[in-house]
Amino acid sequence: MRSIVTSTLALALVLVPAAAFAQTTTTTAQQPAAPAAPKLTFSSSAGLLLVQVKSDQTAVFEEMMSKIKSGLSASDVPGLKEEAAGLKMYKSSEGMNGNALYVILADPAVPGGEYSFLDALAKGLTLEQQRDPATADMYQKYLASYASDGKMLGLNKLNLTPVK
Numbered sequence: 001m002r003s004i005v006t007s008t009l010a011l012a013l014v015l016v017p018a019a020a021f022a023q024t025t026t027t028t029a030q031q032p033a034a035p036a037a038p039k040l041t042f043s044s045s046a047g048l049l050l051v052q053v054k055s056d057q058t059a060v061f062e063e064m065m066s067k068i069k070s071g072l073s074a075s076d077v078p079g080l081k082e083e084a085a086g087l088k089m090y091k092s093s094e095g096m097n098g099n100a101l102y103v104i105l106a107d108p109a110v111p112g113g114e115y116s117f118l119d120a121l122a123k124g125l126t127l128e129q130q131r132d133p134a135t136a137d138m139y140q141k142y143l144a145s146y147a148s149d150g151k152m153l154g155l156n157k158l159n160l161t162p163v164k
Contacts, residue, residue, distance in 0.1 A: 040116035042109035044159035049106075049115065052099040052154025057145035058091070061102070064142040065089055068117045075124035083113045083120060099147040099154060107160075115157075118142065 053061045072084035086108050092101040106115060114120040118139055122130065129135055147154035 038114040042159050044161050046107040046160040047109045048158040049104040050156040051102040052147035053145050054147050055100050058100045060141050061145040068121050071121045077124045079110050083110045
């Protein structure tokens, strides 16, 4: 699971500018591409992400998450505002493996929602914003804040079901 998330986030970082470029080079005779399936979604009514962040990168991570949540909240793309409204982020007093530990709660989780936050944010960006070097810089800073052993990103996903 971790390797899939790591690969997905790394691939998203590389492909967003390429996708933006490709969209500008298509002809009007081509049919628009179908929206991509979500890369990180929850299959239950609530979900939890445990995110390990490098201890010296907590300010970067928190800044990026704030920007991402603001971007999702302001989006006109169906479902993104609802995702942002259900997100709550906590920083654990206890770290994990020498890293800071963040808990991101999605309650309620949007069915079929994209919780790979960079991918979700990219859905709401204009082509101009996608091409902006500041966007690529933001993506790189965000990904660099994650604790990683080179193979796996410090991210774990849990689907939660209420107990009555």
